[in-house]
Amino acid sequence: MDLDLTPDQELLRDTTRKFLHATVPLTAVRSLAENAAGFDRGWWQRGAELGWTSLLVDERRGGGSVSGGGLSDLALVAEEMGAMVSPGPLIATNVVAQTLSREASEELASRVLPGLLSGESIAAWCVAEPGRDITPDGMTLQARRDGAEFVLDGVKRPVDTGGQADWLLVTATGSDGLSQFLVPSSAPGLRIKPLRGLDMVRQHAEIGFDGVRVPSSAVVGVLGGASLSFEAQLQTVLVLQCAEIVGATDRVFDFTVQYAFDRSSFGRALASYQALKHRFADMKLWLESAQAITVDATRAVQDSAPDAGEVARIAKAYVAERCPELIQDCIQLHGGIGVTWDHDLHLYLRRVVVNRQTYGDPMHQRDCVAILADRKGA
Amino acid sequence: MTVTRTASGGLAEDLGTFHARAKEWVTANLEPLDGADPYLGHATDDADHVVRAKAIQRKLFDAGFAGLCYPVEYGGRGLPAEYQDAFIDVTYGYELPRLFNMPTFTIILPTILDFGTEEQKKRFIPAALKGEELWVQFLSEPTGGSDLAGALTRADRRGDVFVLNGSKIWSTFAWKSDYALCVARTDWDVPKHKGLSVLIVKVHQPGITITQIKHVDGTDDFCQEFFDDVAVPADQVLGQVDDGWNVASRLLLHEREAMSGSSPYAMAPRTAAHENDQVRAAALAQDAGGATDARVRQLIGEARVLTRVHTALVGRIATSIRTGRLPAAAGSIPRLSNGMMRVRLASIALEIAGDRAVAWNEDDPTGDLGVAYLGRQGSSIGGGTTEITRNIISERVLGMPREPAEDLDRPFRDVRTNAAVPRHR
Numbered sequence: 001m002d003l004d005l006t007p008d009q010e011l012l013r014d015t016t017r018k019f020l021h022a023t024v025p026l027t028a029v030r031s032l033a034e035n036a037a038g039f040d041r042g043w044w045q046r047g048a049e050l051g052w053t054s055l056l057v058d059e060r061r062g063g064g065s066v067s068g069g070g071l072s073d074l075a076l077v078a079e080e081m082g083a084m085v086s087p088g089p090l091i092a093t094n095v096v097a098q099t100l101s102r103e104a105s106e107e108l109a110s111r112v113l114p115g116l117l118s119g120e121s122i123a124a125w126c127v128a129e130p131g132r133d134i135t136p137d138g139m140t141l142q143a144r145r146d147g148a149e150f151v152l153d154g155v156k157r158p159v160d161t162g163g164q165a166d167w168l169l170v171t172a173t174g175s176d177g178l179s180q181f182l183v184p185s186s187a188p189g190l191r192i193k194p195l196r197g198l199d200m201v202r203q204h205a206e207i208g209f210d211g212v213r214v215p216s217s218a219v220v221g222v223l224g225g226a227s228l229s230f231e232a233q234l235q236t237v238l239v240l241q242c243a244e245i246v247g248a249t250d251r252v253f254d255f256t257v258q259y260a261f262d263r264s265s266f267g268r269a270l271a272s273y274q275a276l277k278h279r280f281a282d283m284k285l286w287l288e289s290a291q292a293i294t295v296d297a298t299r300a301v302q303d304s305a306p307d308a309g310e311v312a313r314i315a316k317a318y319v320a321e322r323c324p325e326l327i328q329d330c331i332q333l334h335g336g337i338g339v340t341w342d343h344d345l346h347l348y349l350r351r352v353v354v355n356r357q358t359y360g361d362p363m364h365q366r367d368c369v370a371i372l373a374d375r376k377g378a
Numbered sequence: 379m380t381v382t383r384t385a386s387g388g389l390a391e392d393l394g395t396f397h398a399r400a401k402e403w404v405t406a407n408l409e410p411l412d413g414a415d416p417y418l419g420h421a422t423d424d425a426d427h428v429v430r431a432k433a434i435q436r437k438l439f440d441a442g443f444a445g446l447c448y449p450v451e452y453g454g455r456g457l458p459a460e461y462q463d464a465f466i467d468v469t470y471g472y473e474l475p476r477l478f479n480m481p482t483f484t485i486i487l488p489t490i491l492d493f494g495t496e497e498q499k500k501r502f503i504p505a506a507l508k509g510e511e512l513w514v515q516f517l518s519e520p521t522g523g524s525d526l527a528g529a530l531t532r533a534d535r536r537g538d539v540f541v542l543n544g545s546k547i548w549s550t551f552a553w554k555s556d557y558a559l560c561v562a563r564t565d566w567d568v569p570k571h572k573g574l575s576v577l578i579v580k581v582h583q584p585g586i587t588i589t590q591i592k593h594v595d596g597t598d599d600f601c602q603e604f605f606d607d608v609a610v611p612a613d614q615v616l617g618q619v620d621d622g623w624n625v626a627s628r629l630l631l632h633e634r635e636a637m638s639g640s641s642p643y644a645m646a647p648r649t650a651a652h653e654n655d656q657v658r659a660a661a662l663a664q665d666a667g668g669a670t671d672a673r674v675r676q677l678i679g680e681a682r683v684l685t686r687v688h689t690a691l692v693g694r695i696a697t698s699i700r701t702g703r704l705p706a707a708a709g710s711i712p713r714l715s716n717g718m719m720r721v722r723l724a725s726i727a728l729e730i731a732g733d734r735a736v737a738w739n740e741d742d743p744t745g746d747l748g749v750a751y752l753g754r755q756g757s758s759i760g761g762g763t764t765e766i767t768r769n770i771i772s773e774r775v776l777g778m779p780r781e782p783a784e785d786l787d788r789p790f791r792d793v794r795t796n797a798a799v800p801r802h803r
Contacts, residue, residue, distance in 0.1 A: 003697050257776060272779040277772035284771055285691075285714050292694035293687045310686075317683045366679025367672065373682055 001079060001250075002295045008066040013076045015050055020084045026344050029200055032087050036194075037164050038201040039087035041119070047088060048119030052077055056098035056236070061109055062117050063101060071236060071302040075243040075294070082247025085347045087201035089122050091240045092161035095233050096123035096169045099180070103221035103229060108182060112167055124165035125233060126156035126207055127359075134234065134360045135368075136178050136227045141209060143172035143179055150181065150219070152189075152212040158358065162205030163194040169220065170209070177224030187212050198350045204358075231309060234359065235301045238312040241355040242294040242319040246287075248348045249323040253287050256330040276333065283326050290319045290326075310372050317365035320356040327352060393460055401468040403441055408434070408472040416646070419473035428512065428554045431475035435509025438475070445507040447642040448487065453504030459642035466645065474645055475509065477551065482506050483643045484636035486513040486559055489629045493617035498578070502557070514581065516546040516560035516603060517626070521796035524766040526561065526630075527570050527623055528785065530797055531605065533562035533577060535612065540564070540577060542585075542608040548760070552601035553588045555581050561626050564619055566791040573790055574622030576629075578614040585609070595753045634709030637716065637761060640696035677726045684719045691715050707774035710767045717764045720757035724750050 005013070023043060024032070032038060048054070055070040055077075057063020065073050074094060081090055097116045100109055115121035132138035141154025152172055156162070168183045168190075185192065191208035221229050257280060260271040270276055297315035300308040327349050331338035338345050356362065391399070414420055419434075421427035438444040439453075446462045448454020455461070487503055494502070505511045522528050531544025542562060552558070558579045565573030581588075585608035590598035617625040635641040692712045698704040704711075728735050728751040735748035758764040772778045785793040 003694065003701065003703065260778070269779065271772075271776075274769070274781060277776075277778050278765070278768040280776055280778065281714065281768035281771035284776060285711050285718075288694060288711055289687050289691045289715065292690035295694070296686075296690040314683045314686045317679065318687045363676065366683060367675050368679070369682050370675035370679040373678060 001076070001246075001291060002072060002298070005076075006067045009073060009076060012051060012066050012073055013080060016047075016052075016077050016080045017083075019047065019050060020080060020086055024084060024086055026085065026347060029085055029087065029347060033200040035201075038203045039089070039164075041122075044088050044122070045119035048117065052088075052090060053093060053097060053117050053119055056094050057101040057113065057117060061101045061113055063097070063113075069299075069302045071239060072298050075239060075298045078240045078243035079247030079250075082244035082249075082351065083251040085200065085248060085351045089124070089161040089164065091237055091244075092124040092165065093122055094240070095125050095236050096167065096182075098236055099169060099220060099229055099233055100182070102232075104182070105217065108217060108220070112182065115166070121166040122161060122164055123167040123169060124159050124161040125237075126159050126162065126168050126170045127230075127233075128156060128158055130155060130157050133364060136173075136230055139171055139173045139178060141170065141172045143174040143176070143181065145174075145176070146213070148216055149213050150216065152181065152183070152209040152214065155206065155208050157206040158195055158197075158204035159207050160202065160204055160358065162207050163192055163203055168207065171226065171230060178226040178230060179223050180220045180226045180229060181214050181218045182220050183212060183214055183218060187214065189213065197354065199354045200347055200350060202351070202354060235308055235312045237359050238316045238365075239294070239298050239301050241359060242290075242297060242315045245319050245323045245352045245355050246290050246294050248352050249287060249290065249326055252327050252330050252345065252348045253283055256333055259334060270333070279329060279333070283329060286322045286326050290323055293318050310369060313360075313365040313368045313372070316360065317362045317369060320352075320365075321362040324349065324352045324356050393464060396457075396461055397464040397468065400443060400465050403443070404468050404472055407437060407441065408469065408474070411471055411473055414473070416474070417476045419476070424554070427477065430473075431477040432509040432512070434473065435475040435478055435507075439508045444509075445483075445503075445643075448491075448503060448507065452491075452499050453507045462642055462644070469645070476646060477554070478506070478509070478512060479645050480636055481515050481633070482513040483645065484641045485515065485629060485632045488632045488635075488641075488643060489559065489625065490616065492628050493576075493625050495613075497613075498616065502578070511556040512551075512554060514549045514552045514555035514558045515629070516549055516552075516558045516579065517629075518546065518548045520545055520547045520602065524763055526626060527574065528793070528795060529561050529563055529574060530795060531560070531562045532566075533564050533575060533610065535564070538612050539609040540575075540612060540615070542577065542579065542605040542610055545602060545604050547591075547600075547602040549601050549603060550599050552581060552603055553590065557581060559616060559629065561622055563790065564622070567789045568620075569788065570785050570790045570793060571623040573620055574626065575619050576616040576622040576625040577610045578616055579608070579610055583608065593753060593756075595749045631706055631709070633761065634706070634713065637709065637713045640692075640699060640709070674730055677730050681723055681726050684722060688712070688715050688719050705774060707770050710762075710770040711775070713761065714764055714767045714771065717758035717767070721754055724754040724757075727751070 051066065054063035055065050055074040067073055078090060081088070093116055097113065100113055104112070116123055128134055129138065129140055132140060141152065141156060144151045144153070152170060154172070156170070166185055168185055170181045170183055172179055172181060189210045189212035191210060193206045195204045195206055197204050260276060260280065261269055263270045293315045297311045300311040327345070331345050331349070334343065334345065337343050409420060411419065418427060419430060421430050435444060442455065443465060445454030446457045446465060447459060448456070450456040483506070487506055490499060490502055502511070506513065517526055519529055519531060521530055531542065531546060533540040533542050542560070544562065546560065549558070558581050560577045560579045561574055562577055563573050564575040585606045587604040589602050591600040591602060592598045593600060632641065636644060695704065695708055695711050699706055699708055727747045731744045731747045734742060734744040735751065738745035769781060773780050
């Protein structure tokens with residue numbers, strides 16, 4: 001968590017926390033796993049009233065942050081949601097809302113943004129492709145001009161919230177260059193196939209585009225000029241993933257420390273064994289480090305700092321590598337109960353691993369960091 | 379920290395003006411490092427290192443850039459920490475008297491400020507800020523390891539003096555130094571923490587023998603000292619007699635502040651950015667260049683991740699201690715991070731360097747990486763091992779039970795020690 005919150009940010013965090021505790025405790029998360037959508041739309045709309053969907057949207061387009069820094073605000077929400085392994089399309093919808101706010105035509109924005117802001121509709125960013133990197137060069141889904149229309153062909157997988165979204169922001173390539181299109185999920189030619197997945201409530205889909213036709217008004221931003229938007233979207237996603245992972249890990253570490261105080265063996269508290277104390281010291285170091293780099297990355301992206309792209313990737317590389325390991329350590333320290341279905345540990349592990357593996361895993365991020373360093377000659 | 383203001387009540391110079399003036403002065407008066415080791419600067423040998431550092435420190439003092447955060451009455455400038463940060467910013471890449479950074483400015487002088495008599499403060503703080511006197515710590519003992527309070531070095535009161543006998547070890551550059559803070563036992567009939575005193579000891583005087591210890595990389599910065607009936611004037615005790623553990627604890631706190639980047643007296647950047655130099659050197663030494671081999675890219679990426687995260691951690695912990703979110707003992711968290719990070723960086727550099735780290739042409743700097751690997755664990759040992767650091771974090775930050783001890787409840791003379799272990803001499 002950022003150590004320097006404004007009173008309004010504290011209010012946002014506290015109301016979010018109370019709302020999540022009241023409406024989606026872990027027991028509710030477990031029962032939502034039986035629900036095909038993974039979340040309740042009426043519930044999402046109530047969350048939207050707390051500000052969950054408006055923080056990355058400009059005030060002139062109906063949004064607004066609470067601190068002047070919408071991404072920092074939203075990272076607080078993501079941390080709370082991580083701590084509760086909450087349902088809801090937080091990352092998917094917000095990243096699309098951000099880009100529509102910044103780049104969509106007046107006509108497109110006024111048609112789509114009000115629904116996303118109120119929570120009545122949901123959006124997803126279709127970016128990952130089978131076996132491809134999450135980079136502009138990794139995009140192979142084709143956009144071909146046909147008169148006044150564009151025809152989209154290709155496959156996106158996995159798409160976060162792809163099976164639930166009403167609107168799809170599709171990153172495509174073609175003779176015009178990298179471009180993005182906003183496509184309604186009802187468009188003919190879309191094959192939306194839900195995937196099985198690790199997370200209890202966050203669901204992914206494979207979306208095939210078989211000659212999907214969209215009008216030129218569906219272009220978001222500049223045709224062929226989407227690489228900057230792509231980078232901005234990715235940085236936002238990476239920061240929110242880190243915030244969610246850190247929120248989850250902080251919670252797990254907390255209750256594992258408590259468990260070490262409460263649980264005895266051979267007549268002593270677990271917390272009195274030096275072999276375990278040293279592991280807790282290491283975990284404390286990793287957790288504080290993960291929190292520290294997440295805050296740095298959030299601020300860098302928020303402020304469009306020159307090194308924002310590097311810091312965001314460094315954060316993802318570190319947080320997504322370390323925190324799942326930290327939770328595995330916590331499972332080890334719980335003993336047998338830690339690998340049972342009934343204990344909540346696996347709910348957290350599922351969420352952090354899903355974040356680890358999507359939008360570029362730590363190995364991919366390290367590669368990007370090295371390439372950026374080489375480019376800087378530093 | 380307290381902000382000292384000028385007589386008129388306002389700061390003598392606003393931060394922007396200070397920054398600009400400092401930048402101009404530094405450009406005109408300090409030498410760029412130009413790739414030289416930031417610690418050694420352009421010194422030609424060990425003796426020259428001290429002479430240069432003292433001369434540069436004097437220059438800083440005369441220009442009003444020494445002791446920025448020290449009180450005016452002791453030769454400092456009485457400015458807030460932001461001014462020191464600004465000075466660090468403009469001096470990055472220039473030769474500084476880093477020899478004075480630790481322990482003199484960040485550990486010793488702050489402890490003297492906390493416990494010194496008015497006479498001691500007036501005598502010692504300005505002299506150090508002028509670059510006249512360099513300090514060293516006489517803390518660890520050959521028999522003691524991380525157990526500082528188990529000191530066997532003794533100081534016996536005889537008339538106007540304490541007579542010092544025993545030995546200290548792992549003191550850096552003792553032979554270059556002028557004064558030392560020395561933890562010694564003044565009462566053997568009370569439990570270990572209650573019979574210690576901290577003495578101010580002149581390093582070069584009869585009865586003190588200094589031997590340099592050759593490090594695995596061939597350098598000999600570390601020393602061992604032997605004390606044979608060294609007379610220390612009784613008014614050279616820092617703090618109260620037998621209250622030395624209190625003084626030493628504060629000394630260790632200042633050390634943690636220095637290590638964790640939260641000391642307002644440091645002259646070095648609080649980040650780890652330069653730690654990538656090793657890895658970069660290894661990558662550049664590759665015939666094909668760094669970024670073309672995916673395996674090398676993974677290692678370079680990992681190194682940059684580790685150093686940037688460490689920098690973020692240092693800032694977060696410093697803020698947390700300042701605001702009370704974490705206790706002062708949390709300064710051990712960056713210390714643990716630093717040790718683990720450097721261990722990994724040394725291994726990464728070795729891995730990238732390949733066989734050139736073990737067999738190299740004379741003019742190939744890659745050989746340094748192999749040598750550095752030999753001393754790799756030093757970063758996890760010096761300043762308190764990472765094991766004792768993990769004890770501190772788990773016990774004093776997380777509140778877990780202390781390790782059982784069998785030396786707290788009895789007179790120190792009845793405690794089992796390593797006194798009989800033969801000393802290397």
